[in-house]
Amino acid sequence: MVDYEALLGSLFDIVHVTDAEGRTLHGSGRYEEFFGIDPREMVGKPIEEFYHLGYFAPTITMRVIRDKKKVHTIQTTRKNQKLFVEGTPIWDQDGNFSGVVHTFIDITSQEQLQQELNEVKYVGTVMQSEMTKENNRQKGETSLIYRSQSMEQVAMLAKKLSQVESSMILLGESGVGKGVLAKYIHECSPRVDKPFVHINCGAIPETLLESELFGYEKGAFTGAFKDGKAGLIEKANGGTLFLDEIGEMSLSLQVKLLNVLQEKTITPVGSSVSRKVDVKLITATNKNLRQMVKEGRFREDLYYRIHVVPLEIPPLRERQEEIPVLVHYFLNVFSQKYCLERQLADTCYRILSEYDWPGNVRELENVVERLVVTSHDVLITPAQIPRYIHNQEYREHKGIKVDHVMAMQEAMDEVERQLVQRAYEQHKTTTKVAEALGISQPSASRKLRKWLCTS
Template sequence: MTETLKSMIDHSPIGMVLFNDKGEVLCYNRSALTLLSMDEPLLKIEQFSDRIKNAFHEVLKQDQLAFRTGAIRFHFKHFYENDRKQTLLSISHDPEFMELEKIIHGSFDEILVTDQTGTITKISSRCKELYGVDAEELIGKNTIELEEKGIFKPSLTPKVLEKKEKVSCIQVTCTGKKLYVIGNPIFDDEGNLYRIVFNSREVSEIEALENRLHETEALLDQYKRELKHLKQIVLDKKEIVYKSNSMKQVYELAKKVAQVDSTVLIVGETGVGKGMMARYIHEQSSRKQHKIIEVNCGAIPDNLIESELFGYEGGAFTGAQKQGKKGVIELAEGGTLFLDEIGELPLHVQVKLLQFLQDKTFRRVGGGDLVQVDTRIIAATNQDLTKLVKEKKFREDFYYRLNVIPISIPPLRHRKEDIPVLADYLLERLNAKYDLNKKIDGEVYQTLLQYSWPGNVRELENLMERLFVTSEGKSITVSDLPEHLIEPKHSSTGLLVKNIYPLKQAVEEVEKQLISMAYETYKNTYKCAEVLEVNQSTIVRKMKKYSFLAGGKNHGNH
């Protein structure tokens, strides 16, 4: 049994040395020699290091004592055997010590660990940079004593001991560093304070991190704004939506036309989407990398339309810029010029534009030199140009030069299968823009299909926005629709004749009342023409006839 016990102790990974009270070695095992890195027989305490010798003498005055040197743990404990005092030294290797040391010394923050009295047990190598003192010199020192010596101040230990919770402060070191320090108490299983862990970081580093954080947040805000802007661009960009075969044929033709530079004339009622068709042709063409410029010929006074289109030389007329000005034809170089309401173009300007369509050259107002540009012309009108030609209000040669490839867009009432898909698309865009989820009640579609839509797609677009804003709840119902949209099942003019009048007089009276009512409502002859489904020039002429206007051409303000 004695040999077995001796063999077990000798092969134990824990080194053991037994001393008597005089410091003489009574016995030891092989692991003790290995862990102590000694190769001579162990006879007495004087053979050991000063740290071990001092600990041996100290333990004689108390029950036990432990300390560590690197990864080696030493534990002294004395006891009595047959009334003789003996001391056992246990030596063990801590396999986790090096991992813990690497973690502490590899930390970006400075880490300092004390026992429950504030005595330093561990400290990372950053202490040299912060305090100007090596780690070995600080191990075993009390933090309050170091404060008194001016190594750092104030010490956070008293606050942690008092509050027994995590505390922080700004600390200044003897090297002039300013630190942000956090002290965190560690408790044992019985709830007693066991260790205090301090994390320190230079305030300048924290300020730099805060600045980078603010920069990142500002950059993030910028990206959010740009993303919102891009999202809005996508929402604002109208897609081509249709279901009818008639519109399918129109867009197939437009796609073919886009591949060549021929002049295109788009005809159709107000609001059918002539501008959208012009943009589609431009985007499908080889000119899409350049700009498309849109001009409403009916919105520009006669005396300005020529200079707006062709530009002018400096000093060409009173009020002209000294350096002159390019017209929209030049500004659209390489791209497309869309001339809406081409029927409103004055005759003398038609002549000049005809020349440009024939040889791509023109003269600026007040200029003598020919200017040559590569600009494609797309024109549009809601008027009957052939009728204007017969009335000598539109040049025949200009009409045939414009009408190389005509594209006629049917009104919405002639392609009613497009109404539901357009309504759904318009509502979807509004839902995406305002982050809502409104829907259209089934009965609403039937009402929309029965309506005549004099304002075409534009009227439907305005209606959907109105319903989106004014409807309550998540569904748009028939009760939300405006009264004028709910037409009676049996057609009626809404007129009541009580007396017999000459037919001509009756027609004129109705005509007069309708124009008066429309003008009182819209205050604009273009809008009056739109709702009454006639040309704007007709409205102006009738208003002169019935003494609503004193004279002169109307441009939308009368």
Template sequence: MIERELEAILHASNDNIVITDEKGCILRASQNCRDIYGYDVPELVGQTVYELQDRGIFSPSVTIEVLKKKKEVQLMQKTETGKVVMATGIPVYDEYQCMKRVISFSHDLTELQRLKEDYQQLEVKMKTYQLEMEELREQQSNEMVIRSQAMKKVWSIISRVADSDATVVLLGESGVGKTAFARALHYGSERKEEPFIEINCGAIPASLFESEMFGYEAGSFTGASTKGKIGKVELAHNGTLFLDEIGELPLDMQVKLLKVLQEKTVTKIGSERAKYVNFRLIVATNQPLEEMVKKGTFREDLFYRLHVIPITIPPLRERKEDIAALLYHVLHKQNEKYKMKKFFHAEALDILVEHPWPGNVRELENTIERLVLTTDENSISPKDLPFYTEKIKSDKEEWETLDTLTSQGMTLQQALAEVEKNWLIRAYRQCQTTYEMANALGISQPTVVRRLRKYNIK
């Protein structure tokens, strides 16, 4: 009857049950082991858990852990069939406290894991929909997501001056999106159907700068094209000329650019004929032009000629409200570009939002593109983030510090006393009297005197 009861339990249980002896040899197993581990009962009975672990069937074996630790053990397994299993092993002792059996229960969590992932994806989608609805209500452009008050202020200025011909200086750290704002100025003006010519002043060698900017006549110098070349300034006729990294412009080119701005004419190398040009000028820099003027590395007259409407674009770390919406915006673009269906795990999104982004929007765009291309799963989780290991390390260092304190036998009371003493020492060094110390520390003067005596601070 006991035998039949045991068989009935094994057959009826929703969990997979495996019974082994004290050496790890399998004596019995429930019928559903095929569903979880991919093997029938006769294939498992008589074999040891050590053999099955080596073959990857039990990975890892909870029975082995019970035999090692002599106590109940619970762990997660991943089976050959691709299932995620919660396994619990329980030791069984005889009247002499000798282990005779190990009974393990394995519960299939695959479906629960899938539901959890579905829930996380649904949660992220809900956040996405909320952000998209907010974005529809708020002002934004095709290339930028604008939600923070700081960026709304910038965009307001951009909108007001876009349709004018006033020279605009875009200031801000590298990667904040100065080029995108320059394009917004162009496409918001009446010149939007005309050329938008961009020149990176820091990327062109000084020896080639004049020929690139102003062009040259055929055969005007050795190596010149026999057909001559039209300069970038002339190409911008009736359109917009955007000079990025204007702070890198050589001094001799600054003189010639100033002449072009004043006379609205450009003369090719090797030519004596000046040609009229009509363009709107936008410049950008991440350098302090005023300081460069004082040092003599940037012409003062050109500075005032350019400094008509300065617009400073704040770094990403100073406009946290933009980061989440920008992350979704970039992710959507990369998913479309690479035909992917990636989405952010909720915890990963929190870490991304709190990241300082020293490289600003450019760093964010590059990071998301890399994540879309390199992550194995559709869900972008915290472990996929390039800076997640640094966070783990810093957290670990904090715990190691706490471990060091406790290993030294320091209690919380002693730690607080140490902090109090350090504060008193600092106040003692900086203040002239105990009354000044009391005012600085926010306590009474008699208390200061008593604490100085307590810690023997002289």
């Protein structure tokens, strides 16, 4: 006869089993060592009861019961042990759901974490991201935190492009992390030991942007430094120049930037002498530059110069599996920054994962910081999450949010494109798309051909 308890005990530090309602059926012998409670006291009682008593956080049992699929997380116990826990649904011979088996691995120390990474391949993604984040933070390097396939492709392409000198443009909505990706590209490149200069073209007044970018000679204008000043492009010489919000640059400055790319020279304000510069150029925008070219608001020759390699970062709502990882990352960052011990209740992760995040990663970062600094207790509960996030009715009926001013027709076209794309992703047929959008089937077909190139 196989001793299944002994077998499981040799593979995992702790095994815990509940029935289909979340009541404890069994806890292995080492449970008290890690959680501070005899598992025999838990038998027949709901596991959530012990979560609310503070023996561990977060809890995943009810998520497994609700979703009928595996769930894993990193759990902290009352004895301050860090455990990787995975909850797996179990089924009887008739295929009926009958309970949850939880397996726990102690990852309290960095050495144990590395050992478990080598032994348990299927938990690698979560743990490795945490280790990479910590190692990069110690080195002062930028780390990319992701789990989605789409962001993995972005990261792989970014690393590949970091080895070439071609200009590249980062595309995506405001707040998706274009600045972080640009810094990552620089740190993966052969220019890593040289300067990385980040310039937000939309944050500097147009009257000052030229002198900030190109520098100026002494006496160039009233109020200038008496000895002149080197421009930011010159300061990036040998390294990487990141021009964020490139669509905000005036046409006159676009001409001068084009000269930098073509001739590899700059001319400071008030000077007639050019200076050689060598920079790898990365630009970024959330605007439709192609449309701006058609409208005469962006130079076509510059567009093709900076648009050599486009790299688009998907919005956070399209990579929801990344939200818990990012929440966990920012929770650690701000807990350490403010010297506070903070944990999120398991329900908080679910609420945050279901929100659309129109402000993308930047909004998520701000919300987590707010939760950390405003919470009076170690455990952050759903009641502390801003109402607009966990109010489902508000999310379902909210209006369109306008982040910046654009041409009216451009805005209407973009709204139509997104509506058609969302409707097609959900319904797949022109008849159902037409019904969802309240238009005729022929109109739906035309719009699908226009925006999605469907046959």
